[in-house]
Amino acid sequence: MPQPDVACNMSIMFPRLISVALLLIASSLAAQSPLDDFHARFDAEFHRHGIVGGVFAFIHGQSPATEFVFGEARVGTHHAANAHTAYNWASITKTMTAIAILQLRDRGLLSLDDPAVKYVPELRQVHDDYGSIEDVTIRHLLTHSAGFRNPTWPWECDDSKDCGWEPFEPAKWAQIAAMLPYTHIAFKPGSRWSYSNPGYVFLGQIIERISGDDFEVYIDKNILKPLGMTESYFDRAPYFLEEHLSESFLRSGGKLTRQPFNFDTGITTSNSGLKAPITDMEKYAHFLIGESGNARYEMVLNRSSLEEAWQGVLSAVEPGHAGTAYTSGPQGSQPRMGLGFFVLDVNGHRYIYHDGDQAGFTLELMIDPAGKSASILASNTTDTGVPPADTTHTVSNTEPDPHSDVRQTLRGVLIGSVFPAYAGKP
Numbered sequence: 001m002p003q004p005d006v007a008c009n010m011s012i013m014f015p016r017l018i019s020v021a022l023l024l025i026a027s028s029l030a031a032q033s034p035l036d037d038f039h040a041r042f043d044a045e046f047h048r049h050g051i052v053g054g055v056f057a058f059i060h061g062q063s064p065a066t067e068f069v070f071g072e073a074r075v076g077t078h079h080a081a082n083a084h085t086a087y088n089w090a091s092i093t094k095t096m097t098a099i100a101i102l103q104l105r106d107r108g109l110l111s112l113d114d115p116a117v118k119y120v121p122e123l124r125q126v127h128d129d130y131g132s133i134e135d136v137t138i139r140h141l142l143t144h145s146a147g148f149r150n151p152t153w154p155w156e157c158d159d160s161k162d163c164g165w166e167p168f169e170p171a172k173w174a175q176i177a178a179m180l181p182y183t184h185i186a187f188k189p190g191s192r193w194s195y196s197n198p199g200y201v202f203l204g205q206i207i208e209r210i211s212g213d214d215f216e217v218y219i220d221k222n223i224l225k226p227l228g229m230t231e232s233y234f235d236r237a238p239y240f241l242e243e244h245l246s247e248s249f250l251r252s253g254g255k256l257t258r259q260p261f262n263f264d265t266g267i268t269t270s271n272s273g274l275k276a277p278i279t280d281m282e283k284y285a286h287f288l289i290g291e292s293g294n295a296r297y298e299m300v301l302n303r304s305s306l307e308e309a310w311q312g313v314l315s316a317v318e319p320g321h322a323g324t325a326y327t328s329g330p331q332g333s334q335p336r337m338g339l340g341f342f343v344l345d346v347n348g349h350r351y352i353y354h355d356g357d358q359a360g361f362t363l364e365l366m367i368d369p370a371g372k373s374a375s376i377l378a379s380n381t382t383d384t385g386v387p388p389a390d391t392t393h394t395v396s397n398t399e400p401d402p403h404s405d406v407r408q409t410l411r412g413v414l415i416g417s418v419f420p421a422y423a424g425k426p
């Protein structure tokens with residue numbers, strides 16, 4: 001009986017083995033998606049900044065989100081963060097305020113070029129060297145180009161050792177109204193950009209006075225409920241959701257300072273009061289991404305009105321000031337301001353976003369309209385940089401270290417490798 005030709009068999013099998021090995025390697029590489037790489041970077045950056053807890057979600061089209069959760073929601077009890085942990089979304093609330101204004105405009109109840117004083121007559125007390133207060137329009141308020149100041153609470157604590165008495169935020173409209181005779185317009189309205197929290201308080205008043213509802217009630221009726229955001233609310237948590245609420249912290253070097261828990265943003269709700277878990281913010285992001293033929297989304301706001309809001313109308317840069325953590329994009333890009341949303345162009349590709357910082361919470365929502373994708377980032381710890389940052393008393397609107405903000409780093413990774421990987425996919 002003839003013996004098998006071993007050399008011949010090996011010559012046949014060896015190429016097959018190589019092919020199988022190459023297929024396995026290719027399969028392994030394919031399994032390592034850009035989101036896997038991003039997950040590792042997300043964990044590394046959160047560790048580097050000493051963040052106590054947080055979450056990230058990435059959404060493409062109407063598919064379920066990919067979520068990464070980090071650390072703890074409560075330090076004392078070592079309560080782990082999870083997808084139902086609620087964060088204060090701070091200035092990302094402003095995007096809902098802008099949508100509410102556009103809803104009222106689309107229903108014929110106001111014009112964006114109406115004078116703001118038409119609806120908030122108390123603004124007549126504001127000092128304006130540049131002309132009539134009638135020149136300040138709703139559009140100017142939406143684009144932060146009206147000339148109003150940034151902080152809503154102008155007085156600082158004289159002695160940081162004893163500041164427990166100082167209000168966290170103005171509690172009532174009467175307190176803001178009382179400050180208006182001591183408020184001035186800083187530049188000709190519409191001539192440039194300067195971020196203004198009071199401007200969005202005024203928009204909140206316009207929404208209330210036209211609709212007849214409190215701001216929180218209007219947003220709940222016209223945005224949260226239609227989008228199924230059933231675990232979202234404003235200011236203090238309902239008793240049955242309080243267990244999900246995250247603590248928040250300021251970190252200055254090695255010092256971690258706990259911030260107010262379950263706090264009320266007072267009259268500033270329309271610029272910073274939304275609280276929600278990542279699962280609800282995913283529903284909001286799905287709406288912003290859009291879905292052809294979705295009648296519920298169109299009922300909340302016409303797609304054409306969203307696109308109008310996403311047109312950058314002026315540069316979001318303070319003259320003579322360096323870019324901040326909010327106004328710095330990758331590769332030296334700088335955003336422009338739309339109607340309540342920032343618009344960032346990187347190599348000819350448009351991204352829509354808004355950040356938020358308040359009482360230790362640091363957050364970002366970013367949309368790639370053409371790629372039908374969105375990212376959401378939330379942290380319960382603001383890294384203010386190295387001492388001597390003041391963390392001796394509670395601070396409402398905290399700012400991260402502009403040189404090393406975790407969002408800037410991760411924003412660059414998302415725009416550089418994650419969003420492009422999903423562009424064009426169904």
